[in-house]
Structures are given as structure tokens and as C-alpha cells.
Amino acid sequence: xxxxxxxxxxxxxxxxxxxxxxxxxxxxxxxxxxxxxxxxxxxxxxxxxxxxxxxxxxxxxxxxxxxxxxxxxxxxxxxxxxxxxxxxxxxxxxxxxxxxxxxxxxxxxxxxxxxxxxxxxxxxxxxxxxxxxxxxxxxxxxxxxxxxxxxxxxxxxxxxxxxxxxxxxxxxxxxxxxxxxxxxxxxxxxxxxxxxxxxxxxxxxxxxxxxxxxxxxxxxxxxxxxxxxxxxxxxxxxxxxxxxxxxxxxxxxxxxxxxxxxxxxxxxxxxxxxxxxxxxxxxxxxxxxxxxxxxxxxxxxxxxxxxxxxxxxxxxxxxxxxxxxxxxxxxxxxxxxxxxxxxxxxxxxxxxxxxxxxxxxxxxxxxxxxxxxxxxxxxxxxxxxxxxxxxxxxxxxxxxxxxxxxxxxxxxxxxxxxxxxxxxxxxxxxxxxxxxxxxxxxxxxxxxxxxxxxxxxxxxxxxxxxxxxxxxxxxxxxxxxxxxxxxxxxxxxxxxxxxxxxxxxxxxxxxxxxxxxxxxxxxxxxxxxxxxxxxxxxxxxxxxxxxxxxxxxxxxxxxxxxxxxxxxxxxxxxxxxxxxxxxxxxxxxxxxxxxxxxxxxxxxxxxxxxxxxxxxxxxxxxxxxxxxxxxxxxxxxxxxxxxxxxxxxxxxxxxxxxxxxxxxxxxxxxxxxxxxxxxxxxxxxxxxxxxxxxxxxxxxxxxxxxxxxxxxxxxxxxxxxxxxxxxxxxxxxxxxxxxxxxxx
Amino acid sequence: xxxxxxxxxxxxxxxxxxxxxxxxxxxxxxxxxxxxxxxxxxxxxxxxxxxxxxxxxxxxxxxxxxxxxxxxxxxxxxxxxxxxxxxxxxxxxxxxxxxxxxxxxxxxxxxxxxxxxxxxxxxxxxxxxxxxxxxxxxxxxxxxxxxxxxxxxxxxxxxxxxxxxxxxxxxxxxxxxxxxx
Numbered sequence: 001x002x003x004x005x006x007x008x009x010x011x012x013x014x015x016x017x018x019x020x021x022x023x024x025x026x027x028x029x030x031x032x033x034x035x036x037x038x039x040x041x042x043x044x045x046x047x048x049x050x051x052x053x054x055x056x057x058x059x060x061x062x063x064x065x066x067x068x069x070x071x072x073x074x075x076x077x078x079x080x081x082x083x084x085x086x087x088x089x090x091x092x093x094x095x096x097x098x099x100x101x102x103x104x105x106x107x108x109x110x111x112x113x114x115x116x117x118x119x120x121x122x123x124x125x126x127x128x129x130x131x132x133x134x135x136x137x138x139x140x141x142x143x144x145x146x147x148x149x150x151x152x153x154x155x156x157x158x159x160x161x162x163x164x165x166x167x168x169x170x171x172x173x174x175x176x177x178x179x180x181x182x183x184x185x186x187x188x189x190x191x192x193x194x195x196x197x198x199x200x201x202x203x204x205x206x207x208x209x210x211x212x213x214x215x216x217x218x219x220x221x222x223x224x225x226x227x228x229x230x231x232x233x234x235x236x237x238x239x240x241x242x243x244x245x246x247x248x249x250x251x252x253x254x255x256x257x258x259x260x261x262x263x264x265x266x267x268x269x270x271x272x273x274x275x276x277x278x279x280x281x282x283x284x285x286x287x288x289x290x291x292x293x294x295x296x297x298x299x300x301x302x303x304x305x306x307x308x309x310x311x312x313x314x315x316x317x318x319x320x321x322x323x324x325x326x327x328x329x330x331x332x333x334x335x336x337x338x339x340x341x342x343x344x345x346x347x348x349x350x351x352x353x354x355x356x357x358x359x360x361x362x363x364x365x366x367x368x369x370x371x372x373x374x375x376x377x378x379x380x381x382x383x384x385x386x387x388x389x390x391x392x393x394x395x396x397x398x399x400x401x402x403x404x405x406x407x408x409x410x411x412x413x414x415x416x417x418x419x420x421x422x423x424x425x426x427x428x429x430x431x432x433x434x435x436x437x438x439x440x441x442x443x444x445x446x447x448x449x450x451x452x453x454x455x456x457x458x459x460x461x462x463x464x465x466x467x468x469x470x471x472x473x474x475x476x477x478x479x480x481x482x483x484x485x486x487x488x489x490x491x492x493x494x495x496x497x498x499x500x501x502x503x504x505x506x507x508x509x510x511x512x513x514x515x516x517x518x519x520x521x522x523x524x525x526x527x528x529x530x531x532x533x534x535x536x537x538x539x540x541x542x543x544x545x546x547x548x549x550x551x552x553x554x555x556x557x558x559x560x561x562x563x564x565x566x567x568x569x570x571x572x573x574x575x576x577x578x579x580x581x582x583x584x585x586x587x588x589x590x591x592x593x594x595x596x597x598x599x600x601x602x603x604x605x606x607x608x609x610x611x612x613x614x615x616x617x618x619x620x621x622x623x624x625x626x627x628x629x630x631x632x633x634x635x636x637x638x639x640x641x642x643x644x645x646x647x648x649x650x651x652x653x654x655x656x657x658x659x660x661x662x663x664x665x666x667x668x669x670x671x672x673x674x675x676x677x678x679x680x681x682x683x684x685x686x687x688x689x690x691x692x693x694x695x696x697x698x699x700x701x702x703x704x705x706x707x708x709x710x711x712x713x714x715x716x717x718x719x720x721x722x723x724x725x726x727x728x729x730x731x732x733x734x735x736x737x738x739x740x741x742x743x744x
Numbered sequence: 745x746x747x748x749x750x751x752x753x754x755x756x757x758x759x760x761x762x763x764x765x766x767x768x769x770x771x772x773x774x775x776x777x778x779x780x781x782x783x784x785x786x787x788x789x790x791x792x793x794x795x796x797x798x799x800x801x802x803x804x805x806x807x808x809x810x811x812x813x814x815x816x817x818x819x820x821x822x823x824x825x826x827x828x829x830x831x832x833x834x835x836x837x838x839x840x841x842x843x844x845x846x847x848x849x850x851x852x853x854x855x856x857x858x859x860x861x862x863x864x865x866x867x868x869x870x871x872x873x874x875x876x877x878x879x880x881x882x883x884x885x886x887x888x889x890x891x892x893x894x895x896x897x898x899x900x901x902x903x904x905x906x907x908x909x910x911x912x913x914x915x916x917x918x919x920x921x922x923x924x925x
Contacts, residue, residue: 193803
């Protein structure tokens with residue numbers, strides 16, 4: 001049975017309530033130790049030397065001057081590096097990496113910023129100075145592939161990534177109304193505030209490797225390193241207590257971590273590498289550029305008869321990454337004839353990787369802009385068009401939704417936004433010199449869940465301890481784990497200690513894909529229940545606080561056990577039986593419900609933009625959103641995720657673009673000033689409503705995850721608003737001031 | 745005339761003596777002439793609260809206060825701080841009590857990953873004392889735009905700063921504890 005409306009979480013006291021982050025004070029006082037600021041006894045500093053070309057061969061390295069500089073210990077490069085193995089790069093086996101090519105594997109240069117050497121020195125200043133003294137000589141080859149959007153070359157078709165139902169081509173051919181548009185999105189940078197960082201140390205005479213990494217997946221990195229270095233997983237420890245966010249580029253290990261661990265072994269000391277921002281942007285992951293053709297067929301009433309969504313994205317020459325743009329499309333609208341296809345083109349860029357709502361956010365831009373075009377073609381309200389095509393069940397799987405409230409999202413957000421005041425005529429709404437545009441789009445993200453283990457201790461000092469080998473990348477995982485423990489034990493949050501981010505803890509999931517909450521909390525709950533069973537055994541045993549009682553007659557209440565007449569605290573029960581603690585282990589995994597229901601979150605964004613036509617300046621003034629994520633375990637942190645997604649969506653819509661030099665494929669704007677992200681002054685007025693329909697079919701807590709969905713749908717809502725204001729349809733992102741000027 | 749490598753060897757192996765007041769405590773230390781204040785704080789003094797986000801004065805994560813002014817510590821050589829008062833996030837709380845800005849950041853959930861947060865708070869606590877900056881939301885947003893938050897918690901950051909403003913005004917007018925007795 002998965003319908004757990006009778007569970008402990010049907011009417012929770014702590015879960016679902018506003019809870020300040022339990023790690024907040026650490027972050028706010030500077031005591032939270034992020035990887036880059038950790039120090040180790042005798043530590044040395046590594047500083048990578050990046051390739052300055054994007055396509056060619058490293059012909060020589062002149063190292064003598066650098067090696068002679070003060071404090072320089074060693075310089076690693078091709079020919080002076082350990083012989084290692086590649087990771088099998090398997091998602092199923094948990095050893096996926098971001099780039100399978102090992103550092104310094106050969107002398108071929110595949111992208112700008114690829115490491116050609118790693119300088120190790122006694123101080124950071126010495127390492128940086130020596131890295132700048134290394135002279136690399138290259139043979140630069142012609143024919144660098146500058147990027148998908150610079151070429152008409154077709155990428156390679158990914159047979160396994162496509163889907164089809166019905167006869168979409170025939171249905172499109174015979175459709176009464178047709179839209180056939182192509183959309184292009186520039187490559188983006190994650191620009192997570194903390195750059196990639198590694199501190200590696202070999203212990204026990206080189207038998208054991210301990211790595212601190214700013215990562216969204218300690219277990220994935222441990223497993224991959226075990227394969228690469230050929231050592232037992234038990235002799236590897238990966239630790240990540242605080243992460244300066246990731247947005248996907250810290251899911252899987254990058255070559256700098258391998259190079260750092262090798263350096264630590266070669267110099268016989270701990271070595272720390274913090275990537276300079278420029279290198280983080282060239283070689284530490286990006287959202288690949290995409291080109292998408294969307295064809296929509298509909299009848300005059302607005303009913304979709306065909307959806308054909310063909311996508312191409314970039315990958316690098318050294319690693320195959322598929323950014324599946326069409327993955328939400330088969331489930332988005334009720335339509336009998338739907339197909340998606342995916343192609344991938346190799347380009348001379350650093351390897352792309354998942355970035356927040358990977359694939360789908362790009363696909364939803366194309367689909368939801370096409371839907372706006374269809375609404376215009378039909379003379380139909382964009383909200384009504386979406387309601388007309390609402391998928392009552394998942395048309396991709398044929399299964400009922402576990403819980404879907406898109407219609408309420410659309411109507412509630414439209415009401416709060418004031419959509420009824422929208423005059424659909426182009427450029428009809430003005431405020432002084434500004435033209436106002438109203439646009440909207442639906443948003444969605446799948447609700448996944450992974451297997452997970454957890455451990456809980458009840459301690460004689462009255463404290464509780466919960467542990468899981470997942471991470472808190474800023475989403476608030478520490479806090480929701482504590483909330484779950486508090487809920488089930490009645491213990492005050494201040495007495496609960498949570499440990500995450502270590503491979504010595506029970507195996508936990510990646511912090512990604514909006515899956516951590518639904519994955520981790522059920523395992524924590526199972527561990528709590530196991531610990532409660534253990535303390536009940538103690539309590540009813542000889543000399544116990546409830547000696548002779550039936551364990552089943554006891555229940556947890558306010559940090560203790562009660563038989564209905566008398567409550568004794570956990571601490572007192574343990575004290576009475578002369579125990580320091582009891583331990584509970586738990587595990588949880590998705591089950592049969594996955595074949596009975598489809599799990600996906602939906603929502604809607606409504607956007608007001610204002611354009612000053614004299615200077616082609618567009619600003620997002622207001623965003624009103626309603627999102628259904630099941631239950632928000634901690635509403636303020638969940639809302640913060642959606643608000644942050646909206647801000648990032650503003651960047652995707654108007655600002656963000658990795659610029660590659662058309663002459664040689666070098667990344668031009670690899671810095672925080674020239675790659676433009678939204679600042680505080682860019683942030684619009686934001687009104688986010690989270691519906692509260694716990695999805696107990698998904699898990700007993702009712703939460704479906706919240707990290708990605710807020711970002712999806714923002715960029716098309718902006719583009720649709722700009723169309724409403726200007727009558728110009730922008731199908732390429734970002735919609736920069738240059739683009740607006742060019743077409744004004 | 746010395747050639748480059750000799751010059752570099754001399755420069756990078758020598759250290760200079762630096763006297764400053766750090767978070768209220770006088771301090772003397774030896775620093776390399778090319779050492780940046782941010783790196784001295786993080787690597788030499790073990791004060792990791794000041795963050796490195798770009799090392800180029802573009803993101804604001806490294807913001808500290810030098811003689812009460814918010815500055816990017818990544819753009820300042822350590823030796824330039826001779827005789828100056830430097831305050832980092834570690835010096836924001838007083839006597840074990842969170843600064844009103846820290847307290848309001850906690851209450852308003854004005855952060856996610858927390859990495860830009862020390863810089864945000866050092867800028868915020870400086871601007872709240874700066875008469876040149878207006879108290880309205882637009883002025884605060886403009887003044888805070890040197891501190892990028894990629895998690896996008898701007899809405900809550902603004903709310904936290906305005907809440908701290910109220911608290912600071914209240915603290916300034918409240919009777920002193922010893923006076924109440």
C-alpha cells in the first residue's frame with residue numbers, strides 16, 4: 001500500500017512547518033567549512049595550467065623557469081603523471097563522471113581550458129606565480145567546431161533518446177492549424193558561487209585516500225575514484241559538508257579531482273586545488289547550446305493533434321553528454337500523435353553536463369513558446385489553450401498521475417497576477433513611456449526517487465543523531481532531515497544533530513534532479529522507527545523504565561516513550577538501563593507504485609515585462625507563480641528554491657550566454673563580469689504560491705522535490721510577454737538588448 | 745638590471761611585516777608582497793568565512809570591511825592594510841550574539857548554499873550605516889548589486905536587510921541594559 005494518508009505524516013506538527021535552517025548559524029558566522037577553505041597539516045597548493053587553444057596539439061612545455069621558482073615542489077603533466085584507469089562511467093553502478101578522459105592522458109587539445117599541467121607549491125601565491133611561468137607551445141589545428149549555433153552540421157541521431165506515439169507526421173500534415181518553428185538557446189554557465197575544489201590526502205602509507213570535494217555526490221565520486229585508482233572503495237573516503245551550490249556541475253567528478261589526488265601522492269602531502277573562476281567556466285561544466293524544431297498541429301478549437309519536437313545539443317570530443325530536451329514533451333499535453341528526437345554534435349568546448357532542469361528547461365522553452373505562437377494563430381487565450389490540452393493522465397505512460405493540480409496552478413496564478421486585465425492586442429498596454437507585456441507558460445519537472453539508507457541514534461544525553469551520505473547543496477537537506485526526526489520522536493529540533501556528506505555514512509543519493517527529499521526522508525523515517533523499536537525493547541526489558549510492558553503498547557511522544565499514562569524520556573530510559581545509546585538503521589526505495597502511477601510536478605509562471613522602446617531596454621517587473629510540488633517539507637526553503645529558479649530563468653531569458661570566438665572556439669567571456677547573471681537590481685517582484693497537496697503515492701512525506709521546477713517555464717513566459725509587448729517573436733535565447741535593438 | 749627570474753625569486757621568497765587590527769584584535773604577521781588580503785585571511789589565518797568566488801572583484805563574495813568600508817578583499821594586497829581595521833564575517837557577531845543582519849538573514853532565509861552570504865552581510869551591514877544610501881528597496885537593491893547570489897535569494901536578502909534596519913534603529917533607541925537594572 002502506498003496511499004499512506006493514515007501515516008504519521010497525514011497531520012504533521014513539524015514537517016510542513018516553517019523551520020529556520022539548522023545549519024544556518026554555521027553559514028552566517030563563517031564557521032561552515034567549504035572545501036576551498038579547508039587546511040591540512042603540511043598541505044601544498046595546486047594550480048592548474050589551462051590550454052590557451054581549443055583545437056590542436058600540445059607540442060612542448062617549458063618548465064625550467066617555473067620549477068626554479070621559490071616553493072615549487074613539482075609540476076604534473078603528460079609524461080609526468082601516474083598511469084590510471086578510466087572510470088566505467090556508469091549511472092547504474094554509481095561511478096559516472098563528468099569527463100571520462102583522464103587529465104594529461106594525451107597531448108591532444110580538445111577544448112580551451114583543458115589542463116596541460118598542474119603546478120604544486122608550498123603556498124598559493126607560489127603555485128599561482130609558477131603556473132603563470134609555465135610556457136606551453138601548441139600546434140593549433142584548423143577546423144575547430146565553434147559551437148552548434150555556429151554551424152549547420154547535423155549532429156548524430158541518438159536512437160535511444162527518441163520517442164513516438166501515433167502518427168505525428170501524418171497528423172501534422174493534415175492539421176487545420178500549424179506551427180513550425182526553430183528555437184536556439186546559447187550555452188550557459190552554472191556559475192555556482194563556489195568554484196570546484198578538492199583537498200586530497202593519502203593516509204596509512206598511501207593505502208587510503210581521503211578527499212574533500214565540493215560535490216553533489218560523495219558516493220559517486222568515491223566509486224569513480226576507486227575505479228580510476230584501482231583501490232578498494234573501503235580505502236577511499238569522500239567528504240562534502242558544505243557546498244557553495246552546484247546546479248548540476250558538481251554531480252559527477254571532473255578531472256581536476258583526479259589530478260589533485262595524484263599530486264598528493266606524488267608529493268607525499270595533502271594537496272588542495274581550487275579552480276580559478278576562468279578554469280571553472282572553461283572546463284568545469286556548462287549547459288550545452290541547443291537547437292530545437294517544434295511542430296504543432298491543432299484543430300480550430302485549439303485541440304492539439306500533433307507534436308513533433310526535434311532537438312540537437314552539443315557535447316565535447318572527450319565525453320558524450322546528451323542534454324535530452326524533449327524528455328518532458330511526451331507527458332506535457334494530451335495529444336495522440338507525439339514524437340521527439342535528439343541529436344548530439346561534438347564541439348570544441350569543455351564538456352557540458354546537467355544544469356538545473358537539464359534538457360527539459362530548454363525543451364519547455366521551445367514547447368511553451370510554440371504554444372504561445374499557436375494561441376496567437378488561433379486567436380485564443382494562452383491559458384485557455386493550455387487548459388484545453390490538459391493531460392488528465394500521463395499520455396506517455398498511460399498511467400494516472402499520482403497527483404496533478406495544474407489547472408489550479410493556472411487559475412490561481414492568473415488571478416493573483418491579474419491576467420484578466422490583459423489586452424491581447426500587441427503593444428496595447430502602456431505605462432508612460434514603457435510598453436507592458438504579459439506572458440505566461442506552464443512548467444514541469446519529473447518526480448523521481450532513488451534507493452537510500454540512513455542511520456539514527458538516540459543518546460543518553462537526550463540528543464538524537466541522524467546520518468545519511470547525501471549532501472546539502474543549499475536546498476535545506478540538513479533541516480528537513482531534522483524535521484523528519486523531530487516529527488517521529490517529538491524531540492525538539494535543537495536536540496537533533498544531522499550529519500551528511502560523507503561516504504562513511506549510510507549510502508545516500510546525489511543531490512540532484514529534485515530527488516533528494518523524496519529519497520532521503522523515507523530512509524530517515526525507517527531508521528527512526530528502527531531506533532524506536534530498539535529503545536522500546538530496552539524499556540520493556542529487565543530493569544527497564546517500562547519493565548514487563550508490551551513494547552507494542554508504547555509510542556514516541558515529546559522525546560520519550562509513553563504507555564498512555566506515563567511518559568519517560570529517551571535519556572531516562574537509556575540511563576535506567578545503563579546504555580549510552582541505541583541505534584536504528586533504515587532503508588527505503590521506490591516500489592510498485594512506479595508502475596501504477598506517473599509522478600511529475602506542474603506549475604505556472606505569469607510574467608510582466610516592461611520595455612522602453614527608445615533604448616530597447618526590457619526589464620522583468622513581476623513574476624507570479626503557482627507550483628504544485630506535493631507537500632513542501634519546509635515551506636520557506638522550498639519557496640526560496642522556486643524564487644531562485646525564477647531569478648535564474650530571468651538570466652536564461654535575457655542575459656546568459658557563453659560566447660565562443662568564431663575564429664578559434666576559445667571561450668571569450670569566462671569571467672563573472674562578462675558572463676552576465678542577474679544581480680540584485682535585476683531581481684523582479686516575485687510572488688510564489690506553493691499548493692499543498694501531499695503526494696502520499698510518491699512517498700509517505702508527500703513531497704515531490706522542488707529544485708528544478710521553478711526554473712522551467714520562466715524563459716518562455718518572458719519571451720511570450722515580449723511578443724505581447726512588441727509583436728516580435730524571439731526564438732533565440734538570451735533575448736539580449738542587442739537582439740532587441742537589431743529588430744527594433 | 746636584474747632579469748625576470750631573479751627578480752621574481754627575490755619578490756616571492758621575501759615576506760613583509762604587516763600590522764593591522766583584525767576583528768578588533770591587533771595583529772602582526774609576515775606576508776608575501778604579492779599575497780592578496782583574501783588569501784591571507786583564508787589560507788594563512790584560517791578565517792574561511794570570507795569567500796573566494798571569482799578573485800577578480802566581480803562577484804562580491806569576498807567582501808570585508810576596511811575601516812568600516814565594504815571592499816572586495818580579492819582586490820587588495822594584504823600589505824595595503826597596514827594600520828587599518830579589517831572586519832570579516834567572523835567579527836560580525838559580538839559577545840556570542842548574532843549581529844542583527846545575521847539574525848535577520850537567518851529568520852528571512854536570505855541564503856541557500858551560504859557561499860555568497862558572508863559577503864552579502866558585510867555589504868549589508870556597511871550600507872545600513874551609510875547615510876549616502878537611501879533606505880527604500882530600490883536603493884538597497886542597487887547598493888547590493890555588487891554581491892551576486894547565484895541561488896537567487898535576492899527577495900529574502902532584501903527583506904532581511906530591511907528587517908535588520910528596523911532592529912538596528914530599535915537597538916539604537918532602546919535603553920541600555922545597565923540603565924534599566
